[in-house]
Amino acid sequence: MEGLVIGLDLSDFYTQVCCWEREKTWTFPTILCKKKDEDQWYIGDEAYSCNLAGEGILVDKLPALARKGEAVLLGAKKYSPRELLQEYLKQVLSHPRTAFKTEKISQLVITLPQPDSQIMDCLLYCADYLEIPRSRFHVISHGESFLYYVLAQKKEIWSGQVGLFDLSQSGLCYYEMKVQRGLKQSTVLSDYEKIDQGMNLDLLDSSSGIRMADKILCGCAERLLAKKLFSAIILTGRGFEKPSWAAEFMKVIGRRRKVFGETVLFARGACVKGQDCLEAETKFPYVMICEGRLKSTISMEVIHEEKPTQLVIAASGDSWYEAKSTLDFILDNQEELVFQIQPLDSRKRYEIRMPLEEIPHRPNRTTRIQMKVGFLDESTMAVMVQDKGFGELFPASDIVIRREIAL
Amino acid sequence: MSLLLCRMEPVQHPFEVPELGVRLYSSQELCYVIYENPLLVIDDFVDDRLIQFVRSELNMEFLAGKLDNWKKSNENPDNLLLLILTECQYYTSSEVSHYRQLLIQLRKKHPAQLAKDRADFFFGKRQYGRAISLYEKLLDSQRDNVVDEEFLSRLWCCLGACYARMFQSEKAYHAYDRAFFYNSRNPEILERIYSLKAMFPELNLDERYQSAIQARDTKAWDERIEAARKNSRESQAVKDLDQLFMKDPDYRMEGAAKLVQQWKQEYRSMM
Numbered sequence: 249m250e251g252l253v254i255g256l257d258l259s260d261f262y263t264q265v266c267c268w269e270r271e272k273t274w275t276f277p278t279i280l281c282k283k284k285d286e287d288q289w290y291i292g293d294e295a296y297s298c299n300l301a302g303e304g305i306l307v308d309k310l311p312a313l314a315r316k317g318e319a320v321l322l323g324a325k326k327y328s329p330r331e332l333l334q335e336y337l338k339q340v341l342s343h344p345r346t347a348f349k350t351e352k353i354s355q356l357v358i359t360l361p362q363p364d365s366q367i368m369d370c371l372l373y374c375a376d377y378l379e380i381p382r383s384r385f386h387v388i389s390h391g392e393s394f395l396y397y398v399l400a401q402k403k404e405i406w407s408g409q410v411g412l413f414d415l416s417q418s419g420l421c422y423y424e425m426k427v428q429r430g431l432k433q434s435t436v437l438s439d440y441e442k443i444d445q446g447m448n449l450d451l452l453d454s455s456s457g458i459r460m461a462d463k464i465l466c467g468c469a470e471r472l473l474a475k476k477l478f479s480a481i482i483l484t485g486r487g488f489e490k491p492s493w494a495a496e497f498m499k500v501i502g503r504r505r506k507v508f509g510e511t512v513l514f515a516r517g518a519c520v521k522g523q524d525c526l527e528a529e530t531k532f533p534y535v536m537i538c539e540g541r542l543k544s545t546i547s548m549e550v551i552h553e554e555k556p557t558q559l560v561i562a563a564s565g566d567s568w569y570e571a572k573s574t575l576d577f578i579l580d581n582q583e584e585l586v587f588q589i590q591p592l593d594s595r596k597r598y599e600i601r602m603p604l605e606e607i608p609h610r611p612n613r614t615t616r617i618q619m620k621v622g623f624l625d626e627s628t629m630a631v632m633v634q635d636k637g638f639g640e641l642f643p644a645s646d647i648v649i650r651r652e653i654a655l
Numbered sequence: 656m657s658l659l660l661c662r663m664e665p666v667q668h669p670f671e672v673p674e675l676g677v678r679l680y681s682s683q684e685l686c687y688v689i690y691e692n693p694l695l696v697i698d699d700f701v702d703d704r705l706i707q708f709v710r711s712e713l714n715m716e717f718l719a720g721k722l723d724n725w726k727k728s729n730e731n732p733d734n735l736l737l738l739i740l741t742e743c744q745y746y747t748s749s750e751v752s753h754y755r756q757l758l759i760q761l762r763k764k765h766p767a768q769l770a771k772d773r774a775d776f777f778f779g780k781r782q783y784g785r786a787i788s789l790y791e792k793l794l795d796s797q798r799d800n801v802v803d804e805e806f807l808s809r810l811w812c813c814l815g816a817c818y819a820r821m822f823q824s825e826k827a828y829h830a831y832d833r834a835f836f837y838n839s840r841n842p843e844i845l846e847r848i849y850s851l852k853a854m855f856p857e858l859n860l861d862e863r864y865q866s867a868i869q870a871r872d873t874k875a876w877d878e879r880i881e882a883a884r885k886n887s888r889e890s891q892a893v894k895d896l897d898q899l900f901m902k903d904p905d906y907r908m909e910g911a912a913k914l915v916q917q918w919k920q921e922y923r924s925m926m
Contacts, residue, residue: 576661639684640677
């Protein structure tokens with residue numbers, strides 16, 4: 249039997265899991281409970297029960313802990329956020345493994361609302377702990393999950409723009425997807441906006457709150473959807489499990505547009521990505537621009553085979569976390585590195601210069617440098633240049649130049 | 656102004672160039688050595704060891720295969736060097752053309768003059784043992800309009816300098832004696848013998864040199880010897896040594912061990 253392709257939506261408040269071509273899905277609050285004086289861990293309702301019975305200590309908002317890097321004291325022992333996430337994911341994954349009677353995981357794609365390097369690193373260590381090879385483990389943003397989810401639907405759904413309202417305990421978020429055709433390669437863009445107007449699920453506990461929430465949503469929809477051609481609007485999150493409470497809002501978004509509801513949208517989108525990774529050729533040959541993906545192409549002019557060539561360091565649409573490169577150059581009367589930044593809008597092309605003054609002076613073309621490029625987030629590039637000298641002819645110094653470049 | 660993109664060459668076993676006392680870790684370093692040291696590489700530089708390095712360490716199978724074939728078919732060795740420079744793309748086409756012209760110019764030289772230039776090159780690189788063997792080989796050259804008495808005198812002079820630098824005073828004296836034999840009109844040879852005596856006072860000079868030296872005004876020679884001594888006393892190497900001995904004992908011993916190791920290596924390559 250083939251292994252499972254799992255999509256896992258990991259938010260501060262809830263975790264949703266689904267598997268490729270399987271109906272069953274799971275939703276857990278993102279909490280972990282450790283039984284006192286025992287190395288026994290629980291998640292979901294069991295965690296609450298254990299805690300209410302006074303037998304265990306509860307930890308919540310595990311992703312937030314990982315982002316802050318805060319350790320937690322459970323009983324006598326301190327646990328790092330990585331250890332807690334490892335245990336949590338192990339418990340979560342045991343559910344599909346048990347349900348579908350297989351231990352094997354072919355792909356695991358975790359989707360997060362705002363992936364940053366801190367939590368990405370943490371999750372990669374978790375994958376090692378869970379013995380899932382890194383080639384079969386991916387972390388993507390909610391925005392990217394949204395794109396995968398929509399692109400996996402019939403084309404008529406995304407012939408125009410697609411809007412997504414996500415109402416959960418974290419608040420209200422709006423995502424918008426559009427396809428730019430006619431470029432060298434079609435580009436799919438996802439914009440994201442966190443709507444901070446006091447909108448949260450607590451409002452829905454009273455009838456006056458419901459009216460106010462409906463009104464807020466109507467205002468947002470009027471503003472966000474105005475003057476744009478949408479082919480579909482999708483609703484997700486706990487707040488839209490039964491959207492009948494938002495009657496006015498439903499009327500606004502339903503004007504000449506199709507409206508869909510999907511409660512486990514991000515996990516399903518992650519699952520689509522996981523399955524696509526197994527294909528010999530991607531079914532989604534698009535440049536995807538969204539959270540977690542670079543919005544600019546970074547290149548440098550280099551000499552290759554005696555000709556000036558534009559060398560792409562990272563391209564727009566690359567995952568910033570995975571866009572890492574190591575290149576060796578020889579300086580030919582060159583005292584700086586010049587990065588050409590090409591945002592999606594081609595009119596805004598610009599250059600960033602990185603001086604190499606600290607590198608010792610040697611005869612021309614006898615200085616080799618190693619340049620390592622990585623990204624701290626989608627708009628910050630980290631460059632490290634190391635002087636490698638020229639073998640034993642001109643020994644290397646220990647000089648390393650580091651710079652963070654805002655894109 | 657530009658950046659040359661380097662191939663990834665994960666060299667595990669570098670190519671040793673004992674004449675320069677260096678090991679090469681990349682195709683760029685190999686090209687640099689070829690380009691900057693034509694007299695070193697002009698004869699038999701491209702051998703099986705180098706071809707093996709190109710093949711297995713630089714991972715340039717195509718180039719290695721071509722070098723191998725050309726070598727087996729007795730292709731002009733200069734073309735092998737030019738092929739390396741062209742394929743590695745460290746130098747531009749015009750630089751490679753310039754190098755081709757340089758090789759042509761060198762090949763146009765009289766074989767004895769080219770061999771002497773090579774020996775002088777090794778002398779310049781402080782490879783005295785290698786230089787001596789080349790100078791000595793040249794002494795047996797067929798006499799002609801280039802290999803004349805003056806040429807032989809210069810060869811012996813060079814041999815004398817090599818031996819002197821290796822602190823072999825008797826051999827150096829013998830060499831200068833032979834140089835003087837072939838060209839007694841050259842006052843420089845007498846000065847060298849005088850300097851040798853100043854450097855090695857225990858050396859017994861022949862009567863005729865003693866009288867020849869006494870008959871001359873040696874003030875300028877003395878000044879040059881004194882200037883050379885002053886230079887060496889004030890050289891950076893001596894300053895570094897003084898500084899080393901001012902450090903605390905642990906660092907001093909560590910530094911001294913390194914220095915002795917370096918001297919040993921230098922002496923080995925001299926021989």
